[in-house]
Each structure stands twice: as C-alpha cells, then as structure tokens.
Amino acid sequence: MLSWEFSAADLALTRFAHSPLWEVVTSLQVLKEPGAHAVHLPWVRTARAALADVEFGLLSALVPVPSVAVPDFLTPVPAGYAPTLDEELAQLLATPPEQVRADLAGLDAPAALLADPAAGLERLAAEIRAYFAAALEPSWPRIRRLVEGEVLRRARQMSTGGPAALFADLHPRVAWADGTLRIAHRWYRAERRLDGGRGLVLVPAVFAWPGVWSQAEPPYRPGLVYPPAGVATLWESAPAAPAALAGVLGETRARLLAALGSPASTTELAARLGLSAPNASHHLTALTAAGLLARHRTGRTVLYLRTAVAEHWLTAGSLN
Missing domain, CATH: 1.10.10.10 (Winged helix-like DNA-binding domain superfamily/Winged helix DNA-binding domain)
Structure with a gap:
C-alpha cells in the first residue's frame, strides 16, 4: 500500500500528462504476457508481426514479466502535458551514470548498462525508437485520442465534484479519503507527503490496463499511472x-x-x-x-x- 498525503497546494498543482515512454514500457509487458491483458490482443497480433525484424533486446531485459519494478530512469513522470518521444528520450539520455546505477540496484540489470551507462543509454534509446516506430506509431493517433478524452472527462468530474469525484473511480485499487490518496500495491508499502506544493501527475496509459503504477521515489516527480476509461473499445x-x-x-x-x-x-x-x-x-x-x-x-x-x-x-x- 502506498499512501500519499496531500496539502491544499498539492491538490491545486495536481495535473495530467501523457507519456510515450510509459506506453512503450507497458505495451512491452502486454506483448510478453498477453493473457493478462486480453483487451489488447488485436494489437498484440499486429505488433508481433511488425516487430519481427526489430532488435530491442536491451529494452526487453529492463522490462521483465512478471515484474515488480522497472528502472525509474526508463519511466519518468512527464514535466509537461504531452512530451514527444524525442523529448522523453533526451531526458533519458541525460540521466547521470550514478543515477542509472542507483535505479538498477537490486534488479537483474544487463552488465553492459552497469559498466558503461552512457553507451548503454544510447543503445536503449535507439531500441526504443525502433520499437515505437514499429509497434506504436501506427496506432498513436487512436491512443492519443483516447487519452485526451480521458483527461477531458476527468476535468469535468473534478469541476463538478472536486478531488473526491476525480479519484472516486480512477481505478479499483485507488482510494481517496481525508486528504490522502491510497494505492493498493501488492509488493510496495510506503507513506509519502507530496511536500506541500509538488502536486501529483496523473498519467493515463492505455497499455497499463488492468494495473496501476506509481512513481514515488526521489529524485523523480511523483506520478500515478493508470488505464483510461474506454480501453476495452480501443481496438474494437x-x-x-x-x-x-x-x-x-x-x-x-x-x-x-x-x-x-x-x-x-x-x-x-x-x-x-x-x-x-x-x-x-x-x-x-x-x-x-x-x-x-x-x-x-x-x-x-x-x-x-x-x-x-x-x-x-x-x-x-x-x-x-
């Protein structure tokens, strides 16, 4: 269970964002474990054919299934509303070597990335670009429309019912009460304050279905990744x-x-x-x-x- 305690300033700064990198990571999990993500099976069939000649071994090694954690440098919470893939990859490539090694601590990390983080990140960025172009880019307008619709719907909820309405049906494992947001993670337990003015970034990601993810560890921005409403209709x-x-x-x-x-x-x-x-x-x-x-x-x-x-x-x- 992760608990986030909000101040009034945190609520005022809570916002939405969409992340191509989060879609890359969660879609790779779907490819590896399609039975757990049945609504995406039509995409899985198309993506596997498109990826037949694409090399993404390093990326795949960093996203194991089943997975408790993915390196934080691979899944940053966006600074803006809708960064491009190139903008997020620029942030990835700027990760200091010591931060790369810290994020990989306790994980089954590729030796090459530990030995030379800068070169490893260059290879990783190239693999992500190739993966995105083959597997996600053809469907990206459809994905973006669903996410934009989700943000619009949530904004209407909050305008009429406040934060309680915003979080009420965000995800079955998310609950709001007494100024605290609780996320029922199976393998992670922590209590956090948003430090009076950082706010929380809500990141709808279509391939996150049916799960929910969080980014809670400094120095990264606090974020909650969840599937938008209507995912079941995405490929129908x-x-x-x-x-x-x-x-x-x-x-x-x-x-x-x-x-x-x-x-x-x-x-x-x-x-x-x-x-x-x-x-x-x-x-x-x-x-x-x-x-x-x-x-x-x-x-x-x-x-x-x-x-x-x-x-x-x-x-x-x-x-x-």
Missing part, C-alpha cells in the same frame, strides 16, 4: 446501436451515439463506422444541435462526447 469496431434508438434517430446517428463511449474525433468516428468524414461531421453537428453531444477542442482536434441526455436515451433504448 463501433458497437451496434439499440434498435429502439435507431428507430427514432436513424441508424447512423444512433450508431454514432453508441460509438462515443469515450470522446472521439470526427476522423476517428468516420473510420470506425465506415463513413466519409463529411457525412460523419454532418450527423455529429445535428446531434450536437439537439443537445445529445458536446464539443471540446484539444489543440487542433475537436472531440465529441455524449451529454447526460444522450446517456439516458442510450440506457433506455438498451432496456427496450
């Missing part, structure tokens, strides 16, 4: 719409509502439902005007999400 085609709802709205608009279990963009929805982008946009605009969808811009992308009215309609339609 759009679900069928309730027949009763399709009878009222029409098949296409009902299917669009059903597909928005997590926020998504016009392009993503069009691809999932086999629609043209203009056709999808036309129906999304109509659903928004009817009060069934809300629009939110994140960077250059507009995400659609269901309103409470739409949730009620879908629930009622499914019961009929």
Whole structure:
C-alpha cells in the first residue's frame, strides 16, 4: 500500500500528462504476457508481426514479466502535458551514470548498462525508437485520442465534484479519503507527503490496463499511472446501436451515439463506422444541435462526447 498525503497546494498543482515512454514500457509487458491483458490482443497480433525484424533486446531485459519494478530512469513522470518521444528520450539520455546505477540496484540489470551507462543509454534509446516506430506509431493517433478524452472527462468530474469525484473511480485499487490518496500495491508499502506544493501527475496509459503504477521515489516527480476509461473499445469496431434508438434517430446517428463511449474525433468516428468524414461531421453537428453531444477542442482536434441526455436515451433504448 502506498499512501500519499496531500496539502491544499498539492491538490491545486495536481495535473495530467501523457507519456510515450510509459506506453512503450507497458505495451512491452502486454506483448510478453498477453493473457493478462486480453483487451489488447488485436494489437498484440499486429505488433508481433511488425516487430519481427526489430532488435530491442536491451529494452526487453529492463522490462521483465512478471515484474515488480522497472528502472525509474526508463519511466519518468512527464514535466509537461504531452512530451514527444524525442523529448522523453533526451531526458533519458541525460540521466547521470550514478543515477542509472542507483535505479538498477537490486534488479537483474544487463552488465553492459552497469559498466558503461552512457553507451548503454544510447543503445536503449535507439531500441526504443525502433520499437515505437514499429509497434506504436501506427496506432498513436487512436491512443492519443483516447487519452485526451480521458483527461477531458476527468476535468469535468473534478469541476463538478472536486478531488473526491476525480479519484472516486480512477481505478479499483485507488482510494481517496481525508486528504490522502491510497494505492493498493501488492509488493510496495510506503507513506509519502507530496511536500506541500509538488502536486501529483496523473498519467493515463492505455497499455497499463488492468494495473496501476506509481512513481514515488526521489529524485523523480511523483506520478500515478493508470488505464483510461474506454480501453476495452480501443481496438474494437463501433458497437451496434439499440434498435429502439435507431428507430427514432436513424441508424447512423444512433450508431454514432453508441460509438462515443469515450470522446472521439470526427476522423476517428468516420473510420470506425465506415463513413466519409463529411457525412460523419454532418450527423455529429445535428446531434450536437439537439443537445445529445458536446464539443471540446484539444489543440487542433475537436472531440465529441455524449451529454447526460444522450446517456439516458442510450440506457433506455438498451432496456427496450
């Protein structure tokens, strides 16, 4: 059990971030133990074929399965909201040799990395780039959209219910009470203060499912890594719409509502439902005007999400 005690300043500074390196590490665990991550099996089949000629032996050695710990220099908590892979690898390469050795203490570490950390990190960064390009880059827009939708949904929760609402359903092993966040880790026990103003970084990572991870040891930034809502739909085609709802709205608009279990963009929805982008946009605009969808811009992308009215309609339609 890890316990984090928050001050008011810590709550004010708690924020979200997304990390390509965390997706690399957790996706490698999925590849090694797919039976424990069944929702990602469609990705596993594609990724294994794409990685057939890619060398990532050092990276693989640092991410054993089953694993209690991964070297902290490989999984830093992002300083900003959405660093690129190159930005995170630059931070990785800047890790001092003494910190590399300290992070590897007690782990089954490759001898080459211990003997020459600088050269080892160069090799590791090259392997990560090759792995990411083959296994993750083709799906990266889809992954990013799901994470952006998660951040949007959590921000709405916090705006209406405060921190208690934010943490209430973050993960089954995460609980908030009396200013303290508790994470039920099986192999790790510690009580920490966030030092009055450091805040906590929440890092949604699609391949973390079904687990939860934390970064609690100095000198690294405190972070909590958890799977975003909607992971189960990430590799699926759009679900069928309730027949009763399709009878009222029409098949296409009902299917669009059903597909928005997590926020998504016009392009993503069009691809999932086999629609043209203009056709999808036309129906999304109509659903928004009817009060069934809300629009939110994140960077250059507009995400659609269901309103409470739409949730009620879908629930009622499914019961009929």
